[in-house]
Amino acid sequence: MSKFIDSKYVKKICEITYASYDHGWDERNGGNVSLRLTVEDLKDFSDIATVKRVLNLGFDAQKLAGQYFLVTGTGRYFRNVIKQPLLDLGLIRIAEDGQKGELMWGFEDGGQPTSEFPSHLMSHIARLQYDTQQRVVMHCHPTNIIAMSFTQDLDERHWSRLLWKMQAESLVVFPEGVGIIPYMTPGTNEIGAATAAKMQDFRVVIWPHHGIFGVGSDLDEAFGLIETVEKAATIYSQIGAQGGQIKQEITDEQLQQLAQAFGVTANPKFLAGN
Ligand code: 13P
Ligand code: ZN
Numbered sequence: 001m002s003k004f005i006d007s008k009y010v011k012k013i014c015e016i017t018y019a020s021y022d023h024g025w026d027e028r029n030g031g032n033v034s035l036r037l038t039v040e041d042l043k044d045f046s047d048i049a050t051v052k053r054v055l056n057l058g059f060d061a062q063k064l065a066g067q068y069f070l071v072t073g074t075g076r077y078f079r080n081v082i083k084q085p086l087l088d089l090g091l092i093r094i095a096e097d098g099q100k101g102e103l104m105w106g107f108e109d110g111g112q113p114t115s116e117f118p119s120h121l122m123s124h125i126a127r128l129q130y131d132t133q134q135r136v137v138m139h140c141h142p143t144n145i146i147a148m149s150f151t152q153d154l155d156e157r158h159w160s161r162l163l164w165k166m167q168a169e170s171l172v173v174f175p176e177g178v179g180i181i182p183y184m185t186p187g188t189n190e191i192g193a194a195t196a197a198k199m200q201d202f203r204v205v206i207w208p209h210h211g212i213f214g215v216g217s218d219l220d221e222a223f224g225l226i227e228t229v230e231k232a233a234t235i236y237s238q239i240g241a242q243g244g245q246i247k248q249e250i251t252d253e254q255l256q257q258l259a260q261a262f263g264v265t266a267n268p269k270f271l272a273g274n
Helices: 008-022 117-128 143-151 156-164 168-173 189-198 219-241 252-262
Strands: 032-037 053-056 068-072 089-094 100-106 136-140 204-207 211-216
Touching (some): 008 032, 008 068, 008 219, 032 117, 117 136, 117 189, 136 219, 143 211, 143 219, 156 219, 168 252, 189 204
Antiparallel strands (some): 032 068, 053 100, 136 211, 204 211
């Protein structure tokens, strides 16, 4: 039997939170991440067998009853998780009634899960309907995506096409495009429900004037998805910095060819002429 602190899950979440901070996406306590784990994933750890504390979830998470989530704490800095995982991370089991979370490990100085935990859990529930491998929800504050939410109409077709055309890899990585919700107050069940509703069609949801939610089957995939969207937004910003005049671009026909070459289905609502 080994200790959970030495697990690949804790190691990887430390690595990803630090990388996200290092990219400039997580000033102060900005950002949060949750990784879903199963009983099978956790069978080898000796120190997660007893409930340390019971927490109120604030909404009905019964669809996730019995599942475990390794999650960042509210108010904790992504910059520090790598140095103090036992304080800044918690492993929470969703109780049978779906109303409570049982802390099995971590948050050793009395910490609580992120204020966006309802948004995370609702997004996990939404994505699990389509993808049984769904494991990760990641939220952070990438600069160029936030900047674009001030200068662009908040229209999913417009954003998806614009981001697709900024680099060849965009359409391959997010062929369904990006979802956008209206500006809403963070940390509420309302923003969680609006985000989860968008997660029926998208793996990326833009929170205007705030940040992004991205999902995936593992931490690298969710991180890579956000990284690719933010890279496209950065290229858009750089084009603006170079005067904003575009002399040539990726055409709609070339988008179609990309989809074909990489065996992905581009969202037909966002391709020209549809
Ligand atoms: P937490 O510190 O509660 O995780 O909140 C950070 C954040 O980014 C809110 O949207
Ligand atoms: Zn945030």
